Amino acid sequence: MKLLTHNMLTSNIIKGVSNGFPLGIVANKVEVKDVDFNQSFVLKTLSKVDWNALRQAATQVGHGDGLPEELGEDLKENDDVLKKIHNAMLQVEVVEGELVCPETGRKFPISNGIPNMLLLEHELQ
Amino acid sequence: MAASGRPEHQAPPEIFYNETEAAKYTSNTRMIEIQEKLSERALELLALPDDESCYVLDIGCGSGLSGDVLTEADHTWVGIDISSSMLNVAVEREVEGDLILGDMGYGLPFRPGTFDGVISISALQWLCNADKKYHSPAKRMQVFFRTLYAVMRRGSRAVFQLYPENSDQLEMLTQQAMKAGFTGGLVVDFPNSSKAKKIFLCLFCGGQSTALPKGQGTEESSSNTAQMAGRREKRQRTALKSSRNWILEKKERWRRQGRETKPDTQYTGRKRKGHHF
Numbered sequence: 001m002k003l004l005t006h007n008m009l010t011s012n013i014i015k016g017v018s019n020g021f022p023l024g025i026v027a028n029k030v031e032v033k034d035v036d037f038n039q040s041f042v043l044k045t046l047s048k049v050d051w052n053a054l055r056q057a058a059t060q061v062g063h064g065d066g067l068p069e070e071l072g073e074d075l076k077e078n079d080d081v082l083k084k085i086h087n088a089m090l091q092v093e094v095v096e097g098e099l100v101c102p103e104t105g106r107k108f109p110i111s112n113g114i115p116n117m118l119l120l121e122h123e124l125q
Numbered sequence: 126m127a128a129s130g131r132p133e134h135q136a137p138p139e140i141f142y143n144e145t146e147a148a149k150y151t152s153n154t155r156m157i158e159i160q161e162k163l164s165e166r167a168l169e170l171l172a173l174p175d176d177e178s179c180y181v182l183d184i185g186c187g188s189g190l191s192g193d194v195l196t197e198a199d200h201t202w203v204g205i206d207i208s209s210s211m212l213n214v215a216v217e218r219e220v221e222g223d224l225i226l227g228d229m230g231y232g233l234p235f236r237p238g239t240f241d242g243v244i245s246i247s248a249l250q251w252l253c254n255a256d257k258k259y260h261s262p263a264k265r266m267q268v269f270f271r272t273l274y275a276v277m278r279r280g281s282r283a284v285f286q287l288y289p290e291n292s293d294q295l296e297m298l299t300q301q302a303m304k305a306g307f308t309g310g311l312v313v314d315f316p317n318s319s320k321a322k323k324i325f326l327c328l329f330c331g332g333q334s335t336a337l338p339k340g341q342g343t344e345e346s347s348s349n350t351a352q353m354a355g356r357r358e359k360r361q362r363t364a365l366k367s368s369r370n371w372i373l374e375k376k377e378r379w380r381r382q383g384r385e386t387k388p389d390t391q392y393t394g395r396k397r398k399g400h401h402f
Contacts, residue, residue, distance in 0.1 A: 005223040008239045013232035041178040117227040117234050121259050
């Protein structure tokens with residue numbers, strides 16, 4: 001699971017959970033995979049990304065170095081920072097671990113890089 | 126599929142798409158070719174902006190064959206599927222997209238406005254089944270379409286290629302989609318061929334209303350697209366009360382019933398003149 005995906009996932013499909021974001025991350029195994037750098041995609045996606053959550057998640061899995069605390073206006077010219085963001089967003093992957101609902105503490109296991117978001121009967125809306 | 130019966134009738138999707146079935150999606154070239162063609166057509170109907178990488182959700186992504194088509198078109202994608210065997214095949218194939226194990230009938234677990242487009246190949250008909258005691262298809266469709274609408278960016282599209290079992294299923298699906306706020310409807314490719322016929326449900330999420338794309342292999346005059354305007358059409362069918370058409374229809378009805386009716390003339394339904402008080 002990429003951290004970009006983590007940044008988009010919520011647990012608000014559980015009955016009674018209103019926001020469900022950001023999900024906590026417990027990472028037991030992390031890998032970095034090569035993904036082609038696409039500046040316009042990174043810039044476009046950053047407008048949707050919750051930056052604090054991304055930075056926090058990257059730090060939690062040990063790849064937060066060099067990420068700015070806040071996103072400046074001059075990002076477009078700053079390829080170095082953009083590449084670091086690209087790395088955190090798309091190249092770092094949690095292979096084994098779990099996601100934790102911030103409201104209920106419900107755990108969603110991640111195995112083989114795939115988070116299991118299936119619910120039980122009593123959790124359905 | 127016709128010979129072996131519909132897979133939906135055999136077992137729930139997480140059981141049906143076991144390792145044996147999943148393996149077919151890497152070894153059976155005919156199946157792969159069909160999936161690719163359908164995905165390419167769905168992507169075409171999705172009409173994403175040219176030369177721009179988009180963030181796309183693939184519902185029922187399976188082994189990621191449809192995702193490969195998205196990757197080739199330079200899009201980043203996230204796939205959701207209920208079969209872990211299929212997803213494991215996708216991991217083995219080293220697909221570019223991210224994968225999530227989930228049930229579309231439980232709702233889509235994403236933040237609002239996340240995706241620039243949504244595709245789904247041969248998956249939506251599974252939603253019409255109740256595979257567990259506590260599953261109700263209507264309820265599951267409602268949750269699915271409501272959360273789908275939320276996770277899509279305003280003005281974006283969702284294209285579902287599906288194999289409906291009958292027209293009732295199609296009607297139920299389109300109805301629930303409409304209820305959730307979508308506009309759009311069905312695009313049918315090659316409607317006159319039972320083998321080549323392919324059905325796509327194209328949904329528009331907010332934004333300005335767009336005309337539905339034309340189905341392939343259809344003549345200009347044939348109505349291959351069914352707009353979701355059922356309610357409005359019905360209203361138009363019966364003429365406005367006390368209009369000339371309404372009067373003519375009523376007189377026609379009376380004649381059919383054998384009741385005494387004045388002949389239709391140029392004066393029928395006209396307002397009387399000359400009341401100057």
